[in-house]
Amino acid sequence: MAIKNQKIDEFLESVASASPTPGGGATAAVVAAFAAALVEMVCNLTIGRKNYADVEKRMKLLAVKMKELRYSLIDLADADSDAFNKVMEAYRTKDKSKIEAALFWATEVPRKVAELADEVRTTAAEVAKIGNKNAYSDAASAEYLANAAYESAQENIEINVKTLASLKSD
Numbered sequence: 577m578a579i580k581n582q583k584i585d586e587f588l589e590s591v592a593s594a595s596p597t598p599g600g601g602a603t604a605a606v607v608a609a610f611a612a613a614l615v616e617m618v619c620n621l622t623i624g625r626k627n628y629a630d631v632e633k634r635m636k637l638l639a640v641k642m643k644e645l646r647y648s649l650i651d652l653a654d655a656d657s658d659a660f661n662k663v664m665e666a667y668r669t670k671d672k673s674k675i676e677a678a679l680f681w682a683t684e685v686p687r688k689v690a691e692l693a694d695e696v697r698t699t700a701a702e703v704a705k706i707g708n709k710n711a712y713s714d715a716a717s718a719e720y721l722a723n724a725a726y727e728s729a730q731e732n733i734e735i736n737v738k739t740l741a742s743l744k745s746d
Contacts, residue, residue, distance in 0.1 A: 579606065579657070580650040596664075601656035601686050601732045608693040608725035609649035614718035615700045616642035622708040631706045638699055645692050652689050656732075659685045676743055683736040690729035697722035 579587060579598060587606065591598055619639035622628045628635070659682040666678035697719055704715035 579653045597657040597660050598653065599657070599660065600728055601660065601689065602653040604686070604693070604725040604728035604732070605649045605653035605656055605689045607721050607728070608689060608696055609646045609653070611693070611700060611718040611721035611725065612642045612646040612649060612696045614714050614721070615696060615703050616646065618703050618707045618711040618715045618718070621711045622703075622706075625708060628706075628708060635703075635707065638703060642696070642699065645696055649689065649692055649696075652685060652692070656682075656685045656689070672743060672746075676740060679736050679740045679743070683733055683740065686729040686732035686736070690726050690733065693722045693725040693729060697726060 577586075579602060582590070587598070591603055616639050619635040619642065622635045623632055623639065659678070663675070663678040663682050666674040669675075700715050700719035700722055704712055704719065707715055
């Protein structure tokens with residue numbers, strides 16, 4: 577079942593299981609999606625408030641952007657699990673070119689997660705400064721979550737790049 581269609585407790589059970597997927601990469605994408613949702617919430621708590629009329633246009637733009645990123649990140653959670661499964665399938669074939677291709681893709685998915693998580697992180701920092709002050713802690717939490725997702729995605733990139741490099745040196 578697609579991650580976006582799972583209840584939170586179902587997703588947590590699948591992460592906790594003995595299966596390698598969903599793992600750290602998919603979880604990083606989900607965490608970044610949660611961060612985007614928090615930023616979107618702060619934007620929505622700012623829009624329409626008279627004390628924030630001067631930033632309303634910006635908040636509307638950022639709310640739409642965060643919604644788009646939220647959907648993209650949830651799709652990337654599934655893509656990450658699929659990429660890892662393709663790596664495992666490629667290893668079973670013992671075909672070096674298939675393994676390299678699968679590892680390349682398994683590197684590209686977390687690169688995109690890192691890119692989007694970084695965008696959420698910087699947007700969260702902006703929203704924390706100009707958004708509804710009553711929701712500051714939500715924007716700050718989003719920034720921390722997005723940073724954690726970014727760092728987790730970087731770890732996945734690093735391990736796949738190292739594995740790919742070791743294959744090429746053989």
